[in-house]
Amino acid sequence: MKKYKKTLTVFIILVVAILMFASFFGVYKKNENGERISLLPNLKLGMEFGNTRVITATVNQGTTSTIYDSEGNVVQPEEGVEYTEEDGYETVEQPINPDSAKTLENYERAKEIVEKRLKGNNVSEYSIDMNEITGKMKIEIPEDSRADEIQDIIQNTGSFILLDGETFEVVFDSSYLKRADVVYSQGDIETAVFLQLEFNEEGTQKLQELNNIYVETTEQQTNEEGETEEVTNSKVVWVILNNTFLGTTVLPNIVYNNKIMLPFGMSSNNEELQKAIENANKDAILLNSGTYPIAYEYTNEVVQTNINQRTMFIFFTAIGLVFAISYIYLVIRFKAKGFISVYFQIGYLAVLLLILRLTNVIITMEGISAIIISLILEYIFTYIVLRNLQQEKDGMYKKANLEFFLNTLPIYVISIVFTFATRANINSFGMGLFWGIIIIYIYNFIFSKFVFENLSGRSK
Amino acid sequence: MKTVKKILMVLCILVIIVGMFILGRNGLNYQEGYTQNILLETAKQYTVFMAISTVIILVYFAIRYNKQGVVKVIVTSVLGILGAMAFVLALFAIIKMPITRIFFPIMLATYVSSIIVLTTSFEENT
16 A cells, blocks of 8 residues: 555656647647648737737828819819819818817727727737827827737728719718628528618618619610610619729619528538628728718837846746745745656646646736735635644544635636736736636645655545 | 734725826826727626626625624625725736736736635635
């Protein structure tokens, strides 16, 4: 029996050592080309540890010029022609954003629109710094493979426009929009994906009127040879969705039940359908977020992280020193058991990091804070267990578990509530703490319990 | 021991008063592109989750430690949590510690620590 206990103790210590090695140094294999490939996913670090893209949206202070002729008609300027007052023309400069539009309410509305677009597109890491006086916004997003796409989404007007095919006047726009949804139509063989636009009462009424104007008409005409023939005329609209020209059409082609249905794809292939749904969803999010009440000018730059290796070194050295002192105290107070407990606590950190890698949790500064809190909780747990085991009574491990559970129960509440957050920094804290607490129980039950009890000469 | 506790308590209150005075006069030392707008915006997001968890925890405290007096437990808890966070904020203001992305992780750690200390203290008296 004694031999069995020794073998198991050595086995547990070895398993913990392997886990530590795997977590801290990684597990690799060579592929066909002889390159080393990590078998474990990398830790996903928050945007504060990498480069970020800062998109600056400045309220457009520019003006537009409109030329009127002597009769007060708007003139479409032609290249190389000068429109002077002597010739009877008048040029009127108008600000792109009138002063009445430059209000805090509009600035906040624009900020809300940006937030809706970012949230709708599952961007969990971002920060928006808005100047309430100038309306200037600094939007910070991670500089990764999606950065260009997200920048386009932010800069998009988020509008739906129908232009008259002849005069190019706006005949209908998204100011009437109630909501945009992605809908499907299941056929016998293929499924079609549509973006469905529903409008308010006024919009519905206007759409009904337009639906009778922009149609295909067939007239009987007599040609030069005196024969009667049917001639089809189409009065079309130009369809512009989120800055993209979709094409020209007569309205009955896209209006069904007073709703506009824009086709995004038709296929029996799942991948193609998913792509169509994704694209339709992006446009739906843009339309539902609304149109900016003011026009912005955009610039962007890639900013390197402020958290450099030196800062990290100082930070982790300071934390490490505090833990080192605490571990020395454990060794002095509990001798051999204290020493082995330090080993197990390092093992705990290794297992926690492994789990965070495997569960794809984004580690932000808040996540690191949760990991440190988890390490402190593991220290408290170990301390309670060792203190109780010193008393050499049966059932002390269970008692230690109960004491720890009662003392840390409110922390479980915090961890669970925070995991519901969509923002990466808050979620990272919740997830870090959640896994930290769960692993304290599982890890200690599997590994350290047996060794501690075995060292104390009991196994209950 | 009680005298030491009282002295520490008075010192903490003094630090909070001085810190809040400095905070009102000079504000915080924002650095590395971190601004008051970002701080307030981030604080808004945290407030929802911290408020929900604090309410749940207070209900739990009120039920579990009702023998110690529900009002006393709740008042102690609220003062304890707010006091701890105000103390750290005051320290930030007094020593002009740079306010960067590390601010909220520190405040979160303070929040969690204050709850651990409160729970341990209530458990000891049970």
